[in-house]
Amino acid sequence: MTLLELDDLSVTYRIASGEVPAVRGVSLKLDSGAALGVAGESGSGKSTLAMALLRLLPRDARVGGRILLDGEDILTMKWGRMRAVRWAEASIVFQGAQHGLNPVRRIGDQIAEPLLVHNLAKPDQAGKRVAELLEQVGLPTWRARSYPHELSGGQRQRVMIAMALACKPRLIIADEPTTALDVMVQAQVLTLIKELIAEQNISLVMISHDLSVLADVCDQLAVMYAGRVVEHGPSREVFHEAKHPYTGALAAAFPTVGDPVSRLAPKGLGGDPPDPMDLPTGCSFHPRCPVALEECASLDVELWPAGDSRTAACVHVRAKEEAS
Ligand SMILES: Nc1ncnc2c1ncn2[C@@H]1O[C@H](COP(=O)(O)OP(=O)(O)OP(=O)(O)O)[C@@H](O)[C@H]1O
Numbered sequence: 001m002t003l004l005e006l007d008d009l010s011v012t013y014r015i016a017s018g019e020v021p022a023v024r025g026v027s028l029k030l031d032s033g034a035a036l037g038v039a040g041e042s043g044s045g046k047s048t049l050a051m052a053l054l055r056l057l058p059r060d061a062r063v064g065g066r067i068l069l070d071g072e073d074i075l076t077m078k079w080g081r082m083r084a085v086r087w088a089e090a091s092i093v094f095q096g097a098q099h100g101l102n103p104v105r106r107i108g109d110q111i112a113e114p115l116l117v118h119n120l121a122k123p124d125q126a127g128k129r130v131a132e133l134l135e136q137v138g139l140p141t142w143r144a145r146s147y148p149h150e151l152s153g154g155q156r157q158r159v160m161i162a163m164a165l166a167c168k169p170r171l172i173i174a175d176e177p178t179t180a181l182d183v184m185v186q187a188q189v190l191t192l193i194k195e196l197i198a199e200q201n202i203s204l205v206m207i208s209h210d211l212s213v214l215a216d217v218c219d220q221l222a223v224m225y226a227g228r229v230v231e232h233g234p235s236r237e238v239f240h241e242a243k244h245p246y247t248g249a250l251a252a253a254f255p256t257v258g259d260p261v262s263r264l265a266p267k268g269l270g271g272d273p274p275d276p277m278d279l280p281t282g283c284s285f286h287p288r289c290p291v292a293l294e295e296c297a298s299l300d301v302e303l304w305p306a307g308d309s310r311t312a313a314c315v316h317v318r319a320k321e322e323a324s
Pocket residue numbers: 013014015020021022040041042043044045046047048049058060209276
C-alpha cells in the first residue's frame with residue numbers, strides 16, 4: 001500500500017536576484033514499511049525535498065504539485081492538522097544532532113516533549129516511555145538526566161532518533177542522519193535505523209549524498225541532479241548497475257561502507273553542479289557528462305523506463321530501450 005506519494009512536486013525559492021528552482025517536477029512513491037533513498041550532490045535539492053514533506057520550508061519557498069500522505073495532501077491541509085501530523089505521523093531527523101537539541105535541557109525532557117505536546121503521555125508517565133525509547137536506540141536509561149554536551153555525536157544522533165520514534169510515526173524522514181559522524185559510528189547508527197524501521201514497520205525517506213549508505217539501508221533509490229530525479233529503481237541495482245551516467249559517477253565517488261581503504265581514493269565526477277538560476281540548456285548534466293552527445297545540449301529527456309521497475313532520464317537509455 002502506498003503511504004507517501006509525491007506528484008509533480010516543485011519548490012522555487014524567491015530571492016532578491018530572482019527565482020531558484022530547487023526541486024523540479026519530482027514524482028515518487030513510497031510503500032508502507034519501505035525505505036526510499038534520495039541521493040545527489042550538494043545543491044541538488046534533497047534537503048528542500050525533505051523539508052517540503054513536512055512543510056518546514058521558509059516563507060520564500062513556493063511549492064507546487066501534491067504530497068499525499070496516506071491519500072491526504074500535506075500541502076493543502078489546515079495548520080492544525082499539519083501540527084498533528086508532525087511527530088505523530090511523520091517525523092524528521094536532521095543532519096548534525098547537536099544543532100537540533102537544546103543545550104540547556106536534559107535529554108529526557110527533550111525526548112518527552114513530542115509525547116506531551118501530542119497528549120500521548122501524561123507528565124508522570126512520560127519518563128517510562130523515555131526510558132523505553134532510550135533502550136530502543138541503545139542508550140542507558142540514566143542518560144535521560146544528561147545534557148547534550150555530555151554525549152558524543154553518535155549518542156546525540158541516537159537521541160534524535162529516539163525523539164523521531166517517540167510518537168510512533170508511520171514515516172521518518174532522515175536528512176543526512178550520519179554525515180557528521182565518523183565511519184564506525186556511522187555504521188552503528190545506520191544499523192540501528194535499519195533495525196528500528198524493520199521492527200516497527202516504519203517507512204523511511206533517507207537523504208544522503210552517499211549512494212553506498214542509501215543502497216545499504218533503502219529498498220528504492222532516487223538520484224537527483226539539479227532539482228530533478230534522473231534515475232530511480234531498486235537501490236542495489238541502481239548502485240551497482242547505474243543506467244544514468246551521473247549515477248555511475250556518484251556511485252564511483254563513494255565506496256561501500258566499511259571500506260576505509262578505498263575511501264581514501266574517491267574518484268568519479270569532475271566539475272561542479274550547475275547554478276539552479278542558470279541551468280544549462282537540454283540535459284542539465286550534459287556539460288559534465290562523459291558520454292554526452294551533441295543533441296544533449298538541446299534535448300532534455302524525461303524519465304524513461306529502463307528495465308524492471310527502473311527509470312532513467314538519459315538519451316542513451318532512451319535509445320537502448322527504443323532499439324530493444
Ligand atoms: N532558503 C533558501 N533560499 C534560497 N535558495 C535556497 C534556499 N535553500 C536552498 N536554496 C537553494 O536551493 C538549491 C537546493 O538546495 P538544497 O539544500 O535543497 O540541496 P541539497 O541537495 O540538500 O544540498 P546539501 O547536501 O548541500 O544540503 C540550492 O541551489 C540552494 O542554494
